[in-house]
Structure formats: structure tokens, C-alpha cells
Amino acid sequence: MKDAKRPRLLLILVxxxxxxxxxxxxxxALYGLHTKQAFLFxxxxxxxxxxxxxxxVTMWLLVGTWCVLGVxxxxxxxxxxxxxxxxxxxxxxxxxxxxxxxxxxxxxxxxNIMFYVGMAAAIAIxxxxxxxxxxxxYRAHRVITEGQFGR
Amino acid sequence: xxxxxxxxRFEPVVRFTQGEHFFPMxxxxxxxxxxxxxxxxxxxxxxxxxxxxxxxxxxxEPRPAPHGAVHYLRFVEAxxxxxxxxxVAKQRRAFKRSRGRxxxxxxxxxxxxxxxxxxxxxxxxxxxxxxxxxxxxxxRLQEKDERYVYYxxxxxxxxxxxxxxxxxxxxxxxxxxxxxxxxHESDWEQIIVYLSEDLAPQxxxxxSHDFTGDDLRRRWDDPELRREGDHPIIFAGAGSHASYxxxxxxxxxxxxxxxxxxxxxxxxxQKFWRGTLRQGEAEEENEKEKPRASGVLxxxxxxxxxxxxxxxxxxxxxxxxxxxxxxxxDRSPDHPQAWTHHYRGLWGLFARDPIAGENAPAGPKYNRxxxxxxxxxxPLGWAGLDKVTPPSDLSAAIAERCEAIRKREAESQTxxxxxxxxxxxxxxxxxxxxxxxxxKPHHAEHLKQITxxxxxxxxxxxxxxxxxxxxxxxxxxSARVNSGERLPARSHIKTAHHxxxxxxxxxxxxxxxxxxxxxxxxxxxxxxxxxxxxxxxxNGLVSLVAxxxxxxxxxxxxxxxxxxxxxxxxxxxxxAVLIYEFALPLLVLGIIALGVFIIxxxxxxxxx
Numbered sequence: 108m109k110d111a112k113r114p115r116l117l118l119i120l121v122x123x124x125x126x127x128x129x130x131x132x133x134x135x136a137l138y139g140l141h142t143k144q145a146f147l148f149x150x151x152x153x154x155x156x157x158x159x160x161x162x163x164v165t166m167w168l169l170v171g172t173w174c175v176l177g178v179x180x181x182x183x184x185x186x187x188x189x190x191x192x193x194x195x196x197x198x199x200x201x202x203x204x205x206x207x208x209x210x211x212x213x214x215x216x217x218x219n220i221m222f223y224v225g226m227a228a229a230i231a232i233x234x235x236x237x238x239x240x241x242x243x244x245y246r247a248h249r250v251i252t253e254g255q256f257g258r
Numbered sequence: 259x260x261x262x263x264x265x266x267r268f269e270p271v272v273r274f275t276q277g278e279h280f281f282p283m284x285x286x287x288x289x290x291x292x293x294x295x296x297x298x299x300x301x302x303x304x305x306x307x308x309x310x311x312x313x314x315x316x317x318x319e320p321r322p323a324p325h326g327a328v329h330y331l332r333f334v335e336a337x338x339x340x341x342x343x344x345x346v347a348k349q350r351r352a353f354k355r356s357r358g359r360x361x362x363x364x365x366x367x368x369x370x371x372x373x374x375x376x377x378x379x380x381x382x383x384x385x386x387x388x389x390x391x392x393x394x395x396x397x398r399l400q401e402k403d404e405r406y407v408y409y410x411x412x413x414x415x416x417x418x419x420x421x422x423x424x425x426x427x428x429x430x431x432x433x434x435x436x437x438x439x440x441x442h443e444s445d446w447e448q449i450i451v452y453l454s455e456d457l458a459p460q461x462x463x464x465x466s467h468d469f470t471g472d473d474l475r476r477r478w479d480d481p482e483l484r485r486e487g488d489h490p491i492i493f494a495g496a497g498s499h500a501s502y503x504x505x506x507x508x509x510x511x512x513x514x515x516x517x518x519x520x521x522x523x524x525x526x527x528q529k530f531w532r533g534t535l536r537q538g539e540a541e542e543e544n545e546k547e548k549p550r551a552s553g554v555l556x557x558x559x560x561x562x563x564x565x566x567x568x569x570x571x572x573x574x575x576x577x578x579x580x581x582x583x584x585x586x587x588d589r590s591p592d593h594p595q596a597w598t599h600h601y602r603g604l605w606g607l608f609a610r611d612p613i614a615g616e617n618a619p620a621g622p623k624y625n626r627x628x629x630x631x632x633x634x635x636x637p638l639g640w641a642g643l644d645k646v647t648p649p650s651d652l653s654a655a656i657a658e659r660c661e662a663i664r665k666r667e668a669e670s671q672t673x674x675x676x677x678x679x680x681x682x683x684x685x686x687x688x689x690x691x692x693x694x695x696x697x698k699p700h701h702a703e704h705l706k707q708i709t710x711x712x713x714x715x716x717x718x719x720x721x722x723x724x725x726x727x728x729x730x731x732x733x734x735x736s737a738r739v740n741s742g743e744r745l746p747a748r749s750h751i752k753t754a755h756h757x758x759x760x761x762x763x764x765x766x767x768x769x770x771x772x773x774x775x776x777x778x779x780x781x782x783x784x785x786x787x788x789x790x791x792x793x794x795x796x797n798g799l800v801s802l803v804a805x806x807x808x809x810x811x812x813x814x815x816x817x818x819x820x821x822x823x824x825x826x827x828x829x830x831x832x833x834a835v836l837i838y839e840f841a842l843p844l845l846v847l848g849i850i851a852l853g854v855f856i857i858x859x860x861x862x863x864x865x866x
Binding site for chain 1: 535536537538818821822824825826828829831832833835836839840
């Protein structure tokens, strides 16, 4: 990336990305710490038939998801910081996954403040990733073939 | 040199695509095969002259008719489906199409195309088998007496000599033979060669689908214009007979009726998205010759103008027979082509198509509604040449313009001097009456006059400054013209039609098969889902569209762009959700941010 000038928005993008990583790792830590105790509590409820066992699976899935999102955000954030072209595509794909997760939860009426915070961060990151200067920097622009008479 | 000699000197060479069925012919033989009809609104059509009895002289006879009546010719009766199938099979052997039109466009366009095909059932259309029948008759006529004919006239207008060439075909079979937009009996196509008064060729304009004005013409020295000596080469679209400057396959988009407001809205949103928010790919703002802006609801078609078939004209496989059309003022019924003026009807079947695509065209002079074509009464304006000074007059025209501006500049200066004298007098009077209370009403009047005069002087000085700059530009242009320099040959073109690039033609069989199947699969998948899991029809539909779109992007090697578009779409949806859920907090936050911004700005001014 020595041939392209670093756009000013790049710093904000990288900071936001690490911020996003921090959010998901915090969720993971909070859930992770409490889930073990909650798991035991809900397990007893499930045994008594007061809670559907599926919810336990959902909880562990969510913890795993926060962990994956947090770790992936760190790795991609490092890639973005170093100006690696793959990191732009990876970042956009990860944001797509976050949107799918958050919107899925919202439309199934299971969204909470954690999802909304994640959504807001993802919107800001997507807006920055889609900025023309950022795309050029990561060479994300598709090369348009010129027509016969030099469009 | 007579008009006919002029026409022959610059007559074009027309290169057709292999598999083309119909070539320019004379109207005499065509009309002799036709019957003449009159259609009045809400009434069955009435045959006025039966087949074999119609002649050009009869066609030119006056025929009073009520308002809304349409006169039209009927060339052939459609063949039976079996006979038509034989024609199609033969045609497929002769014409090798390349990558299909559906594979060249996206899923949305293909869905719209399916809807467009359905409208053909509802609209009036040329019956299937008409092209086959027309081809049989055309072949019989050509076997008897092979002729390739154009009609032409020379019009002198605005320092140019306009040589207008008309080509008559007995059928346009673009839809039925070449997967195009429409079919219609008979077809009239035109080009114009523009000469200066000393008979040097300057410009050429080709009629081509929906292009108008400046975009129709090319300068004689434009590398895009191919020539055989003094004969411009036309690459005719297969079946459509539209004229192109270069050989190739042209993507042509037909906007659905009533899609204009939606297209304008999408364009404005795209402008804001790309221009103001700097999102996505850069808009080619300073680029000349933008590709034609496509609408939102458009149906794609390919016009094959390969030029690998028959070549008619000087140096070609066949020669032209030229026929001179009568002058605008020559309305004599004895002229061999008197029909030009006197027959305003359609030259083939009136299919009662409300959007007119399947109705036959009117003659060289008239539009379908009987009004006179612009290219007939204003050949210069038709190609945007009405504002262009012929090269032979250019130096004199610039000198004349410079003189006029100098004169205006001198007049402005005189006026400024006079007004300045008045203004100063008023200023003096205003100063003098300032300390006299009894002059209060006059003082106000003085101030009003001073303001008006001052504004008028400002306007004059502004105009003088503009005139001065204009004069400089004209003098520089004059120097360039006198040294033989010309503007770039393509500087007048705003939107140009370029043939598809090889890249877009080489996406492989799999992509083409997918293009043909995807819309059908989408519909079938949706129906299966409705039967199997009706509760989840919305989720299922969204998933189905997402999967099909992703496969589509993979086939088109645009997976990255698809992910980008998809994620941006999801982010907009998420933004809408957040606004919906947190409208009040967001409003409060916005107001707080505005307040902080104002405080920061004011503090910066205080400390600055």
C-alpha cells in the first residue's frame, strides 16, 4: 500500500473496528462469566420442566458468536491497520454477518440493547468501508473495461 | 451536379448481419402485393383496395376519413405455425447468436423481461408467422427481379447540402428472428450526409433507435465513421435495420411505460449517495460520451450489427438503384414518387399496439400520426446541426460575431458613462439635502433613484466584462480556425452507443443457462415454498432471492460487488430500524450535537 495515500478516514475506520472488537469481547466476557452460573440455574429449571432446554443451546451459541465476532474483529482490524486488500472484503463480509444476526434477532423480537449497539457500530463501519477513498486505498474498485472508443 | 448525381456520389454502403432476411427494396413491387385498409375507432377495419389492384398512383389518391381513422397497408397473411416453424429452423441455421441478451443483464431486468413478454400477449402484435410469410414473398420478388433500392433527396438548408437517404424494407423481424423488441410489416430507415456548399462532406447522421440530436451525427473525419472512399458505411441491425457506425452487438434497453418518475427518483438518490456521501463507485462526472443512461425498469435487447453478411453499395456484393424523392414544394401527382407527399398512412399492418412498437411505420415524410417528420422539414435540426456554422463560413461568422460584440461593448461603455454622470449628480443632491429637514420626501426619492441607477450600472459593467471575455475566446478560436485547427471530432457527443466489449460476451455457457433458468426457478421455488411452508413465505422469499442473487453474482464473477451491495442494503435497513426504535433519543442527541457545535464555533471565534 505504498503507492496509495492513506485516507484521513482510515484512522477512524480502524479505531471503530477495534471499538467493535472491544464491544463483542466485552459481551463475550460478560456473558461468559455469567453464563456458567446461569446455565446451572436454567438447567435446574429445565429439569423441572419450567424452561425449554433449547434456550440453553441458544445461550451457548450466543456466547460463541460474541467470541467469534470479537476475535474476527481484532484480526480484521489488524489487517485494516496494515492496509491489506483482503481485510476490506473480510470486513464487509463480517459486517454483513453482524447485520444478518442483529436484524434476524430484531424481526424475531429478540433484540436487546447489545444488538442495537452492535448495529450502530456496524452501520458506521459499513459507511466508512463504502467510502470511495477507502475503497481505492484497499483496491476494492472494480476495473471497468474501456469501450472501443475510449469511454 | 444534379441531385441524383450528388446522391450517387456519396451513397452509403450498407453491411448486414449474416442471417438477415430483408434488404432495401423498391416500394412499387411491395405495394403491388398489398391491400389498402382503413381502420376507424371501435369499428372493424374496412378494405379499400384489394391485393393485386393497388398501385403507387392509387396509393397517392386523396382519401377523406374521419378523425381517428388510420389508413394502412396489409402485405401478407401470417403462415400456419408449421410453416412458420420451418422458417425459424432455417433461420437458426443461418444466424449464430452469441451470448444471449438475458445473460448480459441482471436478475431484475430478467424479471421485468418476463413481464414485458406477458404484455405482448395483451397488446396488439404482429401475428407469429408474418415474418415467414413476408420472407416467402420477398424471396419470390427478388428471384424474379433482384433489386436493391434506396430513395433520396437533396435539401439545401443553412449553408449545408443535406443528402437524405431512405431505405425501405418489407418487414422488420427483430423480435421473431433476432430476439429483439418488436416486429412490424415494412420498415423505413434513414441516414443523412451533410455537405458544405462547396460539396465537401462534413457530417453524417444515422437514425438509430432512441438517439436524437447531436448524438446522431459523426464528423466526416471521426475514426468511428467507416468509409469506402466517399461512401459512409452503415452497419445495419439484424431485423431492426437500425444504423450503426461500428460493427458489433449493441445492448439496447427499452424503458417500461410509466417508469419515468421512478427512474428520476432513483437517479436523484444515486446522485446524493455517490456525490454527497461519496459512497460506492465514482460517478464519471467529467467523462465525455457517457454510455446511455438506463432506466430502472428496462427490458434488455441485443441489436446484432455484425456486418458479416451481404454488403450493398460501392465496392460491395450488390449495387444500388437510386430513386429521387420529390422536393417539398413539388406536390405534382404525376411525380413517380408522388406517394411521398400524398400517402400519410402506415406502410404495413396496423396492429393496434398502444405503444406503437408493433404498428408499421409511416413513409419517409410522415410520422405514424400523420404529422411531418422533423428529419423531413428540418434535416439540420434533426441532427443538432442547426447551431453549427458550415466550415466555409466560419471565419466570416466569427469576425461578424466579434464585430457585434465590440459594438455592444462600446454601447455599454457609453451608457455606463451617461449613467455615471446621472448617478453622481443624484449623489451630490442627496448629500446636499441631507441636512435640510424640508427635503425629507425628496431625499427618500433620491436614494431610491440612486439604488436603481447603481444596479443598472453594475449590470452593464457585468455584461461588458462577459463580452470582453467572450471576445477574447472568439479571437482565440478565430486564430485556431485560421491555422486549420478544428475542435475534437467527438466533442459534440453526449451519449454514445458502443458495441458490447468482448469481456461481456464471454461469460460462458453456464452463465447463459443460468440466465435462462433463474427467473423460472425463482417462481417455481416460491410456489413450492408457499405449498410446503406457507407461514414462512416472506422469510423464504427473501432467502430464495438472496441465494439466487448470490449464484447469479458468482456466475457473473461479481461476488465481491454483490456482497458490497448486500451489506450496504442491510446497513440501510438497520439504520431504518434504529431510527424507528430510537427516534426521540436520536433527535435529542442531534439537537445536543448541534448545540455543542455552535458553542465550539463561537468559543473558537472568541479565542481565535
